Amino acid sequence: MKKKILIILSILLMTSMACNFSVQWPKVKTGPEVVTKISEAYPSTTDTPRLAIKMGAGKLNINEGSEKFVEGEIRTNVSIWKPEISRSDDEVTISQGDKTDSVTIPSGDLINNWDLKVGKQKPINLDINAGAYTSNITFGDIQVQELTIDDGASQSKVVFNQPNKTTLEDFRYHTGASQVSLLNLGNANFKNLFFESGAGSYTLDFNGDMKQDARVEIKSGLSNMKIIIPSDRAATITLSGGVSNVSLKGTWTVDSNKYRTQKSSGPELKIEIDMGVGNLELISENGNSL
Numbered sequence: 001m002k003k004k005i006l007i008i009l010s011i012l013l014m015t016s017m018a019c020n021f022s023v024q025w026p027k028v029k030t031g032p033e034v035v036t037k038i039s040e041a042y043p044s045t046t047d048t049p050r051l052a053i054k055m056g057a058g059k060l061n062i063n064e065g066s067e068k069f070v071e072g073e074i075r076t077n078v079s080i081w082k083p084e085i086s087r088s089d090d091e092v093t094i095s096q097g098d099k100t101d102s103v104t105i106p107s108g109d110l111i112n113n114w115d116l117k118v119g120k121q122k123p124i125n126l127d128i129n130a131g132a133y134t135s136n137i138t139f140g141d142i143q144v145q146e147l148t149i150d151d152g153a154s155q156s157k158v159v160f161n162q163p164n165k166t167t168l169e170d171f172r173y174h175t176g177a178s179q180v181s182l183l184n185l186g187n188a189n190f191k192n193l194f195f196e197s198g199a200g201s202y203t204l205d206f207n208g209d210m211k212q213d214a215r216v217e218i219k220s221g222l223s224n225m226k227i228i229i230p231s232d233r234a235a236t237i238t239l240s241g242g243v244s245n246v247s248l249k250g251t252w253t254v255d256s257n258k259y260r261t262q263k264s265s266g267p268e269l270k271i272e273i274d275m276g277v278g279n280l281e282l283i284s285e286n287g288n289s290l
Contacts, residue, residue: 030077033111038085038094042069045090048123048145054095056081056131058112064140065117069124070094072116081112118142123166130154139164139188147171154178160187163209167191175200186210186230192217199223206230206269216271223278227271231284235261235269243275250284 043049051070053060058076066072069092074083086093096112118124125146128135135156143166149158153176161184168190173182178200185193186208193216195204202220205228218225229235231250237259239246253260261284273280 030110031079033075033077034079034082036074036076036083037071038073038083038116039071040069040085040087040092042119042122043087043090043092047090048125050091050125050127050146051118052091052093052095052127052129053114053116054093054129055083055112055114055133056096056098057110058096058114058130058133060114060116060128060130060133060135060137062116062118062135062137064120064138064142066119067121069119070116072114074115075111075113077109077111083114141165144168144188149173149175151178152176154180156180158182160184160208163187163211164189167212170194173197178202181205184208186233190214195219197221197223202226203228206233206235210267210269213268214270216269218271218273218275220273220275220278222276224281225273225275225278226281226283227273228283228285229261229269231261231286232263232266233261233269234263234266235271237271237273237282239273239275239280241274242277243273243280245278246280246282248282252282252284 049069076082080098082097084095084097120141120143123143123145126144128149128151130151132153133151135154137158139160140162144164145166146169156175156178158181164187166189168188169192171188171190171193174196175198177198180197180200181203183205185204185206188208189211191212191214193214195216196219199222201224203226207228207230210233227237239257251262253262259282
């Protein structure tokens with residue numbers, strides 16, 4: 001009986017403490033807008049140089065057009081977020097500065113805009129690590145050999161509007177609850193693509209000038225997923241997981257959990273989708289998404 005009373009008293013005490021406990025997160029105040037100019041030459045390595053971009057919340061725009069490895073400007077009105085640049089023989093890293101050791105919440109109107117242009121003179125490896133951000137990445141004639149994007153809750157658009165002149169050996173995209181569009185992936189000239197996501201809305205469009213066989217692995221939770229395949233491309237999509245709401249547009253051959261386009265020759269696209277509860281739309285269409 002005493003033991004029961006002690007347990008009840010402990011619960012009441014903890015409940016009372018919880019009611020009077022609050023976390024006071026430190027806040028970061030916004031201030032005058034600061035512009036940081038970026039102008040970095042190619043690393044000295046004879047191997048493929050790597051560009052690493054590390055940022056938190058904000059906007060990221062990447063385009064071709066630099067005569068150097070990377071150039072552009074970053075605008076922010078949070079002083080401790082002023083970007084930092086580090087170099088080695090084979091890598092340039094542009095990272096969002098943060099001189100605090102604790103969680104901070106910005107107050108006021110946040111500005112953290114990254115506008116960058118990347119060189120196209122030689123193949124590169126590109127790593128993007130970001131938080132809750134909006135991005136618009138257009139590769140154009142940028143020659144990308146490895147591509148990794150890891151972001152949080154984001155609105156992201158990645159476009160391969162020109163054929164990649166080198167082989168994209170490995171393309172990995174990991175995202176949280178986001179809205180992501182990967183467009184004209186056929187132009188990426190990739191061998192392997194791994195896409196992993198949480199809840200959200202996603203479009204993977206494989207239009208473009210595909211030159212070689214390619215493999216795609218998709219893992220997604222509760223989401224709306226749209227897969228677009230040109231009707232003149234040989235493709236096989238294999239489904240696993242709990243997804244049951246599958247809608248088809250265009251002409252498909254269906255055999256249990258496998259969906260095939262009518263094309264049987266040329267470079268072959270093999271897609272494996274492991275998806276939980278959600279909506280999957282498979283589209284076989286003519287034309288180009290751009």
